[in-house]
Amino acid sequence: MPVSDISPTATFHDLKEASVFITGGGSGIGAALTDGFLGQGAKVAFVGRSDANRFCDEMQEKHGQRPLFIQCDITDIPALKSAINSAATAHGPITTLVNNAANDLRHKASEVTEEFWDKAMAINLKAYFFACQAVEQGMRAAGGGSIINFSSISYMMGNAGYPVYTTANSGINGMTRSLAREFGDGAIRVNALAPGWVLTQKQKEMWATPEDLAAHLARQCLKEHLAPQDIVDGVLFLASKASRMMTGQALVIDGGVVGTG
Numbered sequence: 001m002p003v004s005d006i007s008p009t010a011t012f013h014d015l016k017e018a019s020v021f022i023t024g025g026g027s028g029i030g031a032a033l034t035d036g037f038l039g040q041g042a043k044v045a046f047v048g049r050s051d052a053n054r055f056c057d058e059m060q061e062k063h064g065q066r067p068l069f070i071q072c073d074i075t076d077i078p079a080l081k082s083a084i085n086s087a088a089t090a091h092g093p094i095t096t097l098v099n100n101a102a103n104d105l106r107h108k109a110s111e112v113t114e115e116f117w118d119k120a121m122a123i124n125l126k127a128y129f130f131a132c133q134a135v136e137q138g139m140r141a142a143g144g145g146s147i148i149n150f151s152s153i154s155y156m157m158g159n160a161g162y163p164v165y166t167t168a169n170s171g172i173n174g175m176t177r178s179l180a181r182e183f184g185d186g187a188i189r190v191n192a193l194a195p196g197w198v199l200t201q202k203q204k205e206m207w208a209t210p211e212d213l214a215a216h217l218a219r220q221c222l223k224e225h226l227a228p229q230d231i232v233d234g235v236l237f238l239a240s241k242a243s244r245m246m247t248g249q250a251l252v253i254d255g256g257v258v259g260t261g
């Protein structure tokens, strides 16, 4: 489905003018999130490795407001912190952080080198932590905020084929619970969101064989594959004061896989 067709169903009035920072907000689920937050009237900044100006043009045309794109590899922690500072300077202190960028490259345990491990963890876990650290003081000064850390049901399913990724996904949930405790006295909420299999263009091109899709659907209670926009309303809810007393949780949006297999 083209990005332009994405339309979240809920309106969260407190997200109007909110300063939102999204990692990997230019493609896949992240692009749907950028679109969704702009649709709420939020000010959105996002980072990604490759040029996203065409996507920003599309968003400006659709919403009358351009997201701020900052080119940045999130494994470069000083660059990530600098991007967060630039976004806060442009839009005001970040009150919603979405740690979305990740890499689910397939691999076998026997093939994992130390170098691969370090690189995978740098993208899928380390960057998440340092982005949380970088927004803490600004959120405290602003009177609070919401952090949403993308995890995945893949570790809950005990999936093979990407063990370093699933290790990081599990770590994200532990980190989320600890940071929820540590940041809670600043009214900063920290939650995880674990999607099921979401058929982005990349998933369709790289991993989704007809056999695997059928097997996955057989495990879902709801017999329809998820699209990126199915994740958006859940993120908006976690960002909004609609979830004001919810923190340290992992929200699963998967069509009903976990616990049914």
Ligand SMILES: NC(=O)C1=CN([C@@H]2O[C@H](COP(=O)(O)OP(=O)(O)OC[C@H]3O[C@@H](n4cnc5c(N)ncnc54)[C@H](O)[C@@H]3O)[C@@H](O)[C@H]2O)C=CC1
Pocket (backbone or CB within 6 Å): 023, 024, 025, 026, 027, 028, 029, 030, 047, 048, 049, 050, 072, 073, 074, 075, 099, 100, 101, 102, 103, 104, 123, 150, 151, 152, 153, 154, 194, 195, 196, 197, 198, 199, 200, 202, 203
């Ligand atoms: N698509 C799916 O089926 C599922 C996705 N998820 C999670 O949802 C989130 C989004 O997933 P997708 O949209 O499928 O991912 P994707 O791979 O399609 O997009 C990830 C985005 O992050 C960016 N990115 C990756 N590495 C980066 C780096 N080093 N520096 C800066 N940007 C970088 C990419 O350019 C891209 O914009 C991830 O956290 C993923 O683990 C979880 C479960 C299932």
Ligand SMILES: O=C(O)C(=O)C[C@H](O)C(=O)CO
Pocket (backbone or CB within 6 Å): 104, 152, 153, 154, 159, 195, 196, 197, 198, 216
């Ligand atoms: O995190 C991921 O990426 C996934 O979980 C993708 C799908 O859920 C999957 O691989 C299903 O088998």
